[in-house]
Amino acid sequence: MAEAIVLQNVVKEFTLRYHRTFREITVAKAKGQKTSEKFNAIDDVSFTVEEGESIGLMGLNGSGKSTLLKVINGVMRPDSGTALTRGRIAGLIATGAGFHPQLSGTENLVLNAAILGMSERELKRKYDDIVEFADLGRTLDAPVGHYSSGQKARLGFAVAVHVDSDIFLADEVLAVGDKPFKVKCMRKMREIRDSGRTLVFVSHSPGAVAKMCTRGIVLEKGRLGFDGDVADAIHYLQYDRTDDEDELETDDEIGNDI
Numbered sequence: 001m002a003e004a005i006v007l008q009n010v011v012k013e014f015t016l017r018y019h020r021t022f023r024e025i026t027v028a029k030a031k032g033q034k035t036s037e038k039f040n041a042i043d044d045v046s047f048t049v050e051e052g053e054s055i056g057l058m059g060l061n062g063s064g065k066s067t068l069l070k071v072i073n074g075v076m077r078p079d080s081g082t083a084l085t086r087g088r089i090a091g092l093i094a095t096g097a098g099f100h101p102q103l104s105g106t107e108n109l110v111l112n113a114a115i116l117g118m119s120e121r122e123l124k125r126k127y128d129d130i131v132e133f134a135d136l137g138r139t140l141d142a143p144v145g146h147y148s149s150g151q152k153a154r155l156g157f158a159v160a161v162h163v164d165s166d167i168f169l170a171d172e173v174l175a176v177g178d179k180p181f182k183v184k185c186m187r188k189m190r191e192i193r194d195s196g197r198t199l200v201f202v203s204h205s206p207g208a209v210a211k212m213c214t215r216g217i218v219l220e221k222g223r224l225g226f227d228g229d230v231a232d233a234i235h236y237l238q239y240d241r242t243d244d245e246d247e248l249e250t251d252d253e254i255g256n257d258i
């Protein structure tokens, strides 16, 4: 089996700025305080994904999952190390990314499909399915700038799943969609997985990850914390733990009842 994604010692550095105004910066400098700090959002991460594997990319908030997807997708370049991929990549890596707020949903659909490499003929063939999947009704005629985050996710996901990709990246599709849409997304991602395409699925929902993926990769403050069987990855993160304080937790329910 061929390699679909190969990451070697990938580092992505960001600058965290503590102040927003000149005045604040001047005061901080006068007091000898730092005004910004560099940190590695992705810190020396290496792993290989074989074609057809389904990976659950997990980790606490801010651990670097979205950043890593952007590096894999190619919208961000690593500061050092290499990120190689084989084949066409599609997916939803950030809700609303690539949308023009002043254009309507329909216009953005066409634009987005073209950006993702769909030919005019292919789009004509798939247009009705995309519209049906997004299920936005007349809202499709309204400017995307007025869309809710869930509506943006619907449109972005609807286009992305209809692209003939070899690698599908999904970031937090379950976070903003309503329940019927989540169910539809999970079904579609399962179809993608079962068709032998490579899937990288970012989620905080252990139930959904366990159902969708065979391998789990856990990021911890930008570093690779765990890479192995998906159940072990969930256990490593203690996402399978339920104690009294977790009683109000809804995350697992979301995954379990899909």
Ligand SMILES: Nc1ncnc2c1ncn2[C@@H]1O[C@H](COP(=O)(O)OP(=O)(O)OP(=O)(O)O)[C@@H](O)[C@H]1O
Pocket: 014, 015, 016, 041, 059, 060, 061, 062, 063, 064, 065, 066, 067, 068
């Ligand atoms: N463009 C940026 N400039 C500076 N810092 C950034 C930038 N993008 C992300 N970060 C920081 O990098 C770290 C990793 O962010 P990232 O969005 O990859 O985390 P995540 O694991 O996807 O988090 P979550 O689960 O909350 O979605 C965070 O500390 C975030 O604040």
